[in-house]
Amino acid sequence: MKVTINDVAKLAGVSMKTVSRVINKEPSVRQKTYDQVMEAVKALNYQPNIAARNLAGTSSFAIGLVYDNPNAYYVIDMQNGVLSRCKDEGYELIIHPCDSTADDMEEEFRTMIKRSRLAGLVLTPPLSEQQKIIDLLDELGILYVRLLSGRSEDAEHSASNCIFVDDYTAAYEITEHHIAHGHHNIAFVLGDKEHKSTSERLAGYLDALKAHDIALDESLLFQGTYSFESGVQGAKSLLANNNEKGITAILGGNDEVAAGALFAARLMNIAIPEQLSISGFEDSPFSRQTWPKLTTAHQANNVISEHAARLLFSKARGNRKQDKELQTVFTPSIVVRESTGRRSQ
Known part of the structure; x- marks a missing residue:
């Protein structure tokens, strides 16, 4: 196997940062340390590559x-x-x-x-x-x-x-979770349009509906942003006029959006999850700070x-x-x- 800077550091008993300083001939290195490192370099026949030296050569590390x-x-x-x-x-x-x-x-x-x-x-x-x-x-x-x-x-x-x-697969599975619980009128409050995660999560949602022969109702899509305020605004718009669209579940673009949607639903005296199921995305602390806590997709x-x-x-x-x-x-x-x-x- 190729000898790495980490191997040199271990043999010399110093940090990788110190090895980098020695290789780049920085004047701040003590002679004793310099000799230790160079002995390890020689013993291992270590050959630093250009990219590694560029990384190590920055004074700020x-x-x-x-x-x-x-x-x-x-x-x-x-x-x-x-x-x-x-x-x-x-x-x-x-x-x-x-x-x-x-x-x-x-x-x-x-x-x-x-x-x-x-x-x-x-x-x-x-x-x-x-x-x-x-x-x-x-x-x-x-x-x-x-x-x-x-x-x-x-x-x-x-x-x-x-x-x-893989936002697509996670969104597909969340949508299927709602469908498995009998929901067909599933609304989606989307995140920022310029983020690819938004289009990928939308694609997962759409394909899950299609796989279960549920026709898309574009009026159930709300273009928002990844924010709590957008979730509030989106839910109020989607659930307006005593929920005339018959929505029984809302997919939030992320947990902030879902938390906002949940907040708006409560202001409208809609019981969660008895009258409306809500899910988020990412498993941020937002998902655990709401009541009830949010179903979500854990993203580490x-x-x-x-x-x-x-x-x-x-x-x-x-x-x-x-x-x-x-x-x-x-x-x-x-x-x-x-x-x-x-x-x-």
């Missing part, structure tokens, strides 16, 4: 997590996952929130990378889905890993720097982001075989709670 998401729980989970890997590798983590719709996004990325001397980036949706950002990072020669909404077939035909979340964002960081460091070492092994698809699993039940007769 930092990677970046870039996001545009108003959900604080999502951001914290993503941050904790990447940070746990950074600690193991001896690197710092720089968090960079931004507006993915801003006209000067490319310039913002250039400035951030130059100012922080970042070694690599973990990109979350919708930034990871923007080709202009990907093209810019390729132009700058920056290592990156993309978190994307997608299925197994997407992973098979993608580059090795992508981690996928901390595990997903830690895996993305692991892939980033693997790519830095030029381990192509490991890169392909680390590229994977995470499928959220259904968590059934008290907010869903059988359709009342």
Whole structure:
């Protein structure tokens, strides 16, 4: 097997960060430490690759997590996952929130990378889905890993720097959960239109209806955003006029949306789940802070982001075989709670 920087660090009895400093001939390393590391390098015949040296050569020893998401729980989970890997590798983590719709996004990325001397980036949706950002990072020669909404077939035909979340399958299964409980008039409050997760979750919902010979009623679709307020607005619109559409279940684009829909239903004196079943997506703390607690799809964002960081460091070492092994698809699993039940007769 190929000797890695981790092997050198173990033999020398130092951290990977120290090995990187020695290899890049930084003046701050003590002579005794330098000699220990070089002896280990010689004993193992370690040959650092260019990508690894680029990663190790940044003075800040930092990677970046870039996001545009108003959900604080999502951001914290993503941050904790990447940070746990950074600690193991001896690197710092720089968090960079931004507006993915801003006209000067490319310039913002250039400035951030130059100012922080970042070694690599973990990109979350919708930034990871923007080709202009990907093209810019390729132009700058920056290592990156993309978190994307997608299925197994997407992973098979993608580059090795992508981690996928199968929103389609999870949405299909949640919709089937409602159908199995006798619901046919199932409304859907969608998330942000520009997020691929929105279109993937919608596709799963539509295909589940089709598989059970349930005709689509487009009036049961509400285009919203991934926010509590959107859930409130969507539910009020869908359930207006004493629920003249006969809706018995609502699918929320995420848990915030579902929590908002539940709140609106309670204001309208609709019993949950006796008169209306509601489900969310992602299994964020929102899903456990409502009453009743929300049925949802568990998405382990901390595990997903830690895996993305692991892939980033693997790519830095030029381990192509490991890169392909680390590229994977995470499928959220259904968590059934008290907010869903059988359709009342």
